[in-house]
Amino acid sequence: MNFWPMKFISVLICFAMTVCGCAGLNSKSTEHVRASDFIIPLNVSEVLKRPETGVIEYFENRREDFEILGRYLLENEKVFQTRPVILQQDYSIENIQDPEIQQIAQTLFREGIVKRISSLNDAPSKSIDFLFDAEDNLYQQGITYLSLPEMAKGDPSKFSYVNDYKNLGGGWYYYVFHYDKLKNEDEFRNLAWAQISDKERSTLTTPKEKAKVILESGKNVGYWMDDRKLDVVVSVQFDTEMNGLLGPITMFFDPMTKDLIGGNLRF
Known part of the structure; x- marks a missing residue:
């Protein structure tokens, strides 16, 4: 009896299984990976120069000043002729036309806690950001006002960029944004x-x-x-x-x- 046809069919079956197996591995390696396989989570508390409690305490002690200044920036965006409005210690404070509010901004910067203030009014979407600290490509920390709660959701398509918000009431949030490391x-x-x-x-x-x-x-x-x-x-x-x-x-x-x-x- 001639067994060659059976042997040939067996070889073809093995070859087909091998090819399918390799194709499956290739597909898994490129299209069905998990984001968590590549991320090395950052312990952000280890890199922050200012602890969360200190930032929140400063805000609560100055909450009225934050609200007055933030409201002024949102209502007078055209005066600054930039979008977003950006204030720094030596930049654009002189455009604030109300002396008392200008003094509030100068005091915040002089105390050296707030590094930059920005606002954007795209009603109903409004935001005010008081940046306390940042390190390039690592983290940002501060206090922000968001008129719409959904603005605090972050960007779910950036798997290694973490948006962490703590609700302080009245639309105000403490935040830390940071980048996890990648393998x-x-x-x-x-x-x-x-x-x-x-x-x-x-x-x-x-x-x-x-x-x-x-x-x-x-x-x-x-x-x-x-x-x-x-x-x-x-x-x-x-x-x-x-x-x-x-x-x-x-x-x-x-x-x-x-x-x-x-x-x-x-x-």
Whole structure:
């Protein structure tokens, strides 16, 4: 009896199973990964220079001043001719036309606790931000007013960017925003850096080691270089002198294969 046909069929079956198995692994490695597999959570309390209790206590002691100044900025946005309105110790305070309110702003900055004040009135969406402290690409800490509660939800598509709010009543919140670290994030910085031309590098305001590395939804990719359409991607962002006009340089990578898979258009 000739067993060759049976042997040949068996080989074909094994080959088919092997191919299917490999395809499944490849699909899992690129399209069905979990964000938590790549994130190293940051203990933000270890990096804050001002403890939460101290920031909230300062706000509660000065709550009336915060409310008076914030209300003035929202109601007089046109006076400042910028959107958002931005105040710093040596910037734009002189545009406040009410002497008493100008004194409140000067006092807040002179005490050295509040670093920057900003507001944006897009009624019904209104916000006032009192920034207490920040470290580039690591965290921001402060007190904010939000006219709509849903504004405190943050951006769910940025998996490694944490928005933590504590409700202080009356639309006021204590907040800390921070970036969790990613596994192999320096490798992604190096990969992105290699894609930037010498001419583009001359315009960067972000050094390579400070490039922002974020794990985010593939829905945020502006354009794709192939047809992967990943659910989870790694973005690397460099700020430039032309941010205001063209936006930052942003590249997206496959978190498993580390292939460059897309970017965002700069207009």
